[in-house]
Amino acid sequence: MAARIAYDEVEVGTExxxxxxxxxxxxxxxxxxxxxxxxxxxxxxxxxxxxxxxDVIAHGMFTMASAxxxxxxxxxxxxxxxxxxxxxxxxxxxxxxxxxxxxxxxAKVAAKLDGKRVxxxxxxxxxxxxxxxxxxxxVRLA
Amino acid sequence: MALDxxxxxxxxxxxxxxxxxxxxxxxxxxxxxxxxxxxTDPAAAGALGHPDVIAPPTFAFAITYKAAGAVVSDPELGxxxxxxxxxxxxxxxxxxxxxxxxxxxxxxxxxxKSLAGNDVIDIRGEVHDAAGEHVVTAWTKxxxxxxxxxxx
Numbered sequence: 228m229a230a231r232i233a234y235d236e237v238e239v240g241t242e243x244x245x246x247x248x249x250x251x252x253x254x255x256x257x258x259x260x261x262x263x264x265x266x267x268x269x270x271x272x273x274x275x276x277x278x279x280x281x282d283v284i285a286h287g288m289f290t291m292a293s294a295x296x297x298x299x300x301x302x303x304x305x306x307x308x309x310x311x312x313x314x315x316x317x318x319x320x321x322x323x324x325x326x327x328x329x330x331x332x333x334a335k336v337a338a339k340l341d342g343k344r345v346x347x348x349x350x351x352x353x354x355x356x357x358x359x360x361x362x363x364x365x366v367r368l369a
Numbered sequence: 370m371a372l373d374x375x376x377x378x379x380x381x382x383x384x385x386x387x388x389x390x391x392x393x394x395x396x397x398x399x400x401x402x403x404x405x406x407x408x409t410d411p412a413a414a415g416a417l418g419h420p421d422v423i424a425p426p427t428f429a430f431a432i433t434y435k436a437a438g439a440v441v442s443d444p445e446l447g448x449x450x451x452x453x454x455x456x457x458x459x460x461x462x463x464x465x466x467x468x469x470x471x472x473x474x475x476x477x478x479x480x481x482k483s484l485a486g487n488d489v490i491d492i493r494g495e496v497h498d499a500a501g502e503h504v505v506t507a508w509t510k511x512x513x514x515x516x517x518x519x520x521x
Contacts (some may be wrong), residue, residue: 248402262397308465311426314456355518
């Protein structure tokens with residue numbers, strides 16, 4: 228489709244604009260409803276602690292959806308993504324206070340591939356911990 | 370308890386079609402805080418060459434995970450679903466999911482492993498549209514954490 232970034236203008240190491248995504252309990256309730264994932268570890272602190280978690284944690288898929296925005300906002304057209312994968316390494320802990328948590332996402336071009344495609348590697352950090360590993364996307368550029 | 374290895378390679382019949390609606394896509398995009406108009410405005414989507422609004426890249430998971438749920442809750446498999454956490458997630462797209470799609474998922478168990486007492490299962494969900502064309506494949510790794518001593 229129609230990515231606005233030209234393949235010839237990027238090189239290995241090109242950084243994408245970084246973004247930070249706030250997440251609080253209301254964010255998680257809304258995501259639960261929209262995604263259909265009502266696992267109580269994402270909204271019920273008592274339940275989360277009972278199963279050994281420090282507090283309510285964000286849906287991994289919410290973190291995955293947030294992280295890829297760094298790529299889709301850069302591309303313009305999310306339809307230019309061919310592959311996207313992550314490993315969930317640490318939970319994003321979301322306390323019930325007036326701050327919640329923040330997911331900080333950086334990304335850079337890690338490889339130039341054939342067919343005007345590039346591989347972008349992403350890093351997502353919350354409370355100083357890497358929350359995604361092996362996080363990478365393959366995208367088509369113009 | 371180790372899972373039954375004979376389930377590796379097992380495929381489950383295609384699910385009944387999930388009809389993707391514009392308002393469901395809007396709801397999902399708002400829930401992930403993404404204001405990109407390609408998810409909500411057919412004209413913006415059309416300007417990029419899409420026949421209707423498209424869904425954010427991870428939207429497909431809501432469909433494939435439901436299909437995977439039917440697989441991992443198969444009582445013959447013996448997975449303790451209440452202790453399952455998400456390990457890895459990967460997608461490969463032929464095209465983005467879009468409004469009007471009627472999507473069906475075919476799930477296959479790719480691998481079953483036991484690591485440090487945890488059951489690890491990889492499920493592939495292949496998503497096709499009403500014409501039988503491939504849209505996206507989702508690979509989901511689920512980890513059923515071993516019960517700790519003294520825990521029910």
